[in-house]
Amino acid sequence: MNDNNTYKVGIIGFGPKGFYGFERLIAYLNEAEFSRAIQIHIFNNTKFLASGDVYRTDQPEYLIMNYTNRNINSWVLKKPYAPATSTPDFVTWLTGNKIADAAPGMYAPRATVGKYLEACYQFVLEQLPKNIEVVVHIGTVTNVYKKEEAYELKYVDAKFRQEADIQCNKMLFTTGHHSFKAQSRKNIMLDNKIEFVYPMDEKLSHITKDSLVAIKGFGLTAIDAILSLTEGREGSFKKHDKGILKYIPSGKEPNKIYPFSRTGLPMVPRNGLLTTDTELHFFTKEVIAELKQNRPVSFNYTLLPLIKKEFYFAYYSVLFKNYGHQFYFDEDFTVIENQVQYFHEDFPECPVFNWDDIVNPFKDEPKLSSIVLQVYIELLINEARLGEDKSPFMAAVSTWRKISPIFNEIYSFGGLDAVSHKEFDTFYFGLFNRLSYGPPVKNMQKMLALCKAGILDFSYVKSASISFNDDKSKISLHIKNGQATDISYLVNATISRGKEGGFKNELYQNLVENGLIREFENKLITGYKPGCIEINEVGNAIDKNGNVNTDISFYGTPTEGITCDNDTLSRTRNNFASVWAKSTCRAIKKRDGRTENYEREENVL
Structure with missing residues (x-):
C-alpha cells in the first residue's frame, strides 16, 4: 500500500473490547465501500488476539467462567452486519465444533471462550475488504504524541525489546485492567x-x-x-x-x-439455571429518567432506598410463592409491608428479610473462624442450588443484575454527587459484585472441600x-x-480499580504529560477523582484544556469510574465501539471529500 495515502487506525489493547471495536470498524468500512488504502494497526501485549489476558487460550481447563454459555455472543444483530464467514453465538459455535458441555446453562472454561473469540476474529479477517490491511504489533505501547495531522505511537516489541514508531490518524484504547492500572514493576x-x-x-x-x-x-x-x-x-x-x-x-x-x-x-455462587425474568417495580427506567433531570443524585438518600425495596420485594415474592401465597405489588410500600406482616403472623418460623444480614451477616464479628466460614459457605451452596425461583435469598441478591444497567445511566459521567460516587466505588461496587456475580456452585464446592482438607x-x-x-x-x-x-x-488476587492520585501506568502517565488526556474529577458538591480518564458521552478524550479530541477514544476498562461495570464480554454495555467506528468512517470520508449523509444511529450506552 502507498504509505503516504494510507489512512491509519490504531487499536491499543486487543482483548474482547479491542475485537469488538475492530469488528464494528470493518463493518462500517465495508458498507462505505472505500477505495483508498486503510491500515488497521493492532497493538497487544501478547499473541492472544481477541481473547486477551482474561480469556487466553493456554489457560488450564479448571479456570471456568462465572456466567453461563447462553450469555456469550461476540456479535451484534445490527446494521451494518459484520462481513464474516460466520457469526455464531457461543452455544452454536460449541455445538458446531462438537465441544463438550455446550449446554446453555453450563459454565465453560475461560480458555474455550478465548478460542471462540479468536475464531470470531478469524471469521472477520477471512472476509476483509481488499483495500484494508491489518498490521499486528505484539508489544507494549509506551507513549503517544501529536505529530502534525497525525499521532506518533511508540511501542516496545515484546520479542526483541526494540522500540519502534507508528503513525496513526485515529486511535481506540481498550487496554485491560493490568495494563491500564499496572503497579510498579x-x-x-x-x-x-x-x-x-x-x-x-x-x-x-x-x-x-x-x-x-x-x-x-x-x-x-x-x-x-x-x-x-x-x-x-x-x-x-x-x-x-x-x-x-x-x-x-x-x-x-x-x-x-x-x-x-x-x-x-x-x-454468592450461582447454579446456571434459567430463571423467571421478573420486572423491577421501584428502580425503574422511568424513575431514573426523572432523577437524571435533577443531578447530582445522592446514592444513600435517593437510590439505596429504592434498591432495598427491590431486594425486599424479590425476597418475599419467592417466599410467598413457596407457601402458596400471592404477593401483590402496590405503589404504597406500606401496603406491601402489611402483606408481609400478616404472612409472618401466619408463618412465624419463616426468616424475616434483613438487609444487614444480606450485606454482611458477620458485621459485628471482629474475626471469623474456618468453622464459621465453612458453615456459611455450605449455606450459600444450598441456597444457590435452590436457585432464584425457589430461594428468597437468591432472588434478592440477583436483583442487582437487573438494576445494574439502569443504575449505570445515572452513575455515568458524574450523575452522583462526589461523596456518593466515592462511597459507591469503594464499598457498594464490591458489595453488589459479591452478591450478584459470584462463581459457579462447582467452584464454591471446591473451596469447601479444600477447607475440609485443611x-x-x-x-x-x-x-x-x-x-x-x-x-x-x-x-x-x-x-x-x-x-x-x-x-x-x-x-x-484482587483486580485493581481506579484510585485517586493519578495513573501508575507509563502509557497513561505520558498521555497526561503530553496533554492528550486529563483525569476525571467529580466536582458535584465536593470533589472526588475516581482514577479514570475524562471522556465525553461517546468515549472521546478530553484534553488538558477541556477540549474534545475525536481522534482519541476509549472503551472498556479505561472508562471505569466515569462509567460503571464494563462487562468484558458485553457488546451493549457502554458501547463506545460502534460510535467510534462510525466516527472513523466519517473522518475518512471527510478526507476523501465525500459529503453524503451517514446518519445511522446505534445505541451507545
Missing part, C-alpha cells in the same frame, strides 16, 4: 510477592510446596489462584455418593493458603493486615488480637 518482580496472578502457570509457578501462602482477596481471581495452587498442581476433587466433593492432594500444594479481605466474605485456612480471612521486615524478605500476616503467622508468599 519493582513490586511485580519480588519473588515472595506476586502483584498480578495472570497467567497463573507463569506467575505462581515458583511458589514451593509445603509453603504458607497469603492471598489478598476472596473473589473470582482469588478462587482462580487457590485452584491453580491445588488442582493446578495435580490435586483432584472426587465426588461422594451424596454429591459432596472431597479433595485428594498431590503433595505438590502449599501447606496452607490464607485468603484475606476486608469483609472476609465469599462471593489446605484452605480462614483464620485470617477478615480484616487481616500484612507487615514486612526492612528488606521485605519476610512477610507477616496478622489480625488485631495479636495472632500472627510468618508467610512464604503474598499473592495479590
Whole structure:
C-alpha cells in the first residue's frame, strides 16, 4: 500500500473490547465501500488476539467462567452486519465444533471462550475488504504524541525489546485492567510477592510446596489462584455418593493458603439455571429518567432506598410463592409491608428479610473462624442450588443484575454527587459484585472441600493486615488480637480499580504529560477523582484544556469510574465501539471529500 495515502487506525489493547471495536470498524468500512488504502494497526501485549489476558487460550481447563454459555455472543444483530464467514453465538459455535458441555446453562472454561473469540476474529479477517490491511504489533505501547495531522505511537516489541514508531490518524484504547492500572514493576518482580496472578502457570509457578501462602482477596481471581495452587498442581476433587466433593492432594500444594479481605466474605455462587425474568417495580427506567433531570443524585438518600425495596420485594415474592401465597405489588410500600406482616403472623418460623444480614451477616464479628466460614459457605451452596425461583435469598441478591444497567445511566459521567460516587466505588461496587456475580456452585464446592482438607485456612480471612521486615524478605500476616503467622508468599488476587492520585501506568502517565488526556474529577458538591480518564458521552478524550479530541477514544476498562461495570464480554454495555467506528468512517470520508449523509444511529450506552 502507498504509505503516504494510507489512512491509519490504531487499536491499543486487543482483548474482547479491542475485537469488538475492530469488528464494528470493518463493518462500517465495508458498507462505505472505500477505495483508498486503510491500515488497521493492532497493538497487544501478547499473541492472544481477541481473547486477551482474561480469556487466553493456554489457560488450564479448571479456570471456568462465572456466567453461563447462553450469555456469550461476540456479535451484534445490527446494521451494518459484520462481513464474516460466520457469526455464531457461543452455544452454536460449541455445538458446531462438537465441544463438550455446550449446554446453555453450563459454565465453560475461560480458555474455550478465548478460542471462540479468536475464531470470531478469524471469521472477520477471512472476509476483509481488499483495500484494508491489518498490521499486528505484539508489544507494549509506551507513549503517544501529536505529530502534525497525525499521532506518533511508540511501542516496545515484546520479542526483541526494540522500540519502534507508528503513525496513526485515529486511535481506540481498550487496554485491560493490568495494563491500564499496572503497579510498579519493582513490586511485580519480588519473588515472595506476586502483584498480578495472570497467567497463573507463569506467575505462581515458583511458589514451593509445603509453603504458607497469603492471598489478598476472596473473589473470582482469588478462587482462580487457590485452584491453580491445588488442582493446578495435580490435586483432584472426587465426588461422594451424596454429591459432596472431597479433595485428594498431590503433595505438590502449599501447606496452607490464607485468603484475606476486608469483609472476609465469599462471593454468592450461582447454579446456571434459567430463571423467571421478573420486572423491577421501584428502580425503574422511568424513575431514573426523572432523577437524571435533577443531578447530582445522592446514592444513600435517593437510590439505596429504592434498591432495598427491590431486594425486599424479590425476597418475599419467592417466599410467598413457596407457601402458596400471592404477593401483590402496590405503589404504597406500606401496603406491601402489611402483606408481609400478616404472612409472618401466619408463618412465624419463616426468616424475616434483613438487609444487614444480606450485606454482611458477620458485621459485628471482629474475626471469623474456618468453622464459621465453612458453615456459611455450605449455606450459600444450598441456597444457590435452590436457585432464584425457589430461594428468597437468591432472588434478592440477583436483583442487582437487573438494576445494574439502569443504575449505570445515572452513575455515568458524574450523575452522583462526589461523596456518593466515592462511597459507591469503594464499598457498594464490591458489595453488589459479591452478591450478584459470584462463581459457579462447582467452584464454591471446591473451596469447601479444600477447607475440609485443611489446605484452605480462614483464620485470617477478615480484616487481616500484612507487615514486612526492612528488606521485605519476610512477610507477616496478622489480625488485631495479636495472632500472627510468618508467610512464604503474598499473592495479590484482587483486580485493581481506579484510585485517586493519578495513573501508575507509563502509557497513561505520558498521555497526561503530553496533554492528550486529563483525569476525571467529580466536582458535584465536593470533589472526588475516581482514577479514570475524562471522556465525553461517546468515549472521546478530553484534553488538558477541556477540549474534545475525536481522534482519541476509549472503551472498556479505561472508562471505569466515569462509567460503571464494563462487562468484558458485553457488546451493549457502554458501547463506545460502534460510535467510534462510525466516527472513523466519517473522518475518512471527510478526507476523501465525500459529503453524503451517514446518519445511522446505534445505541451507545
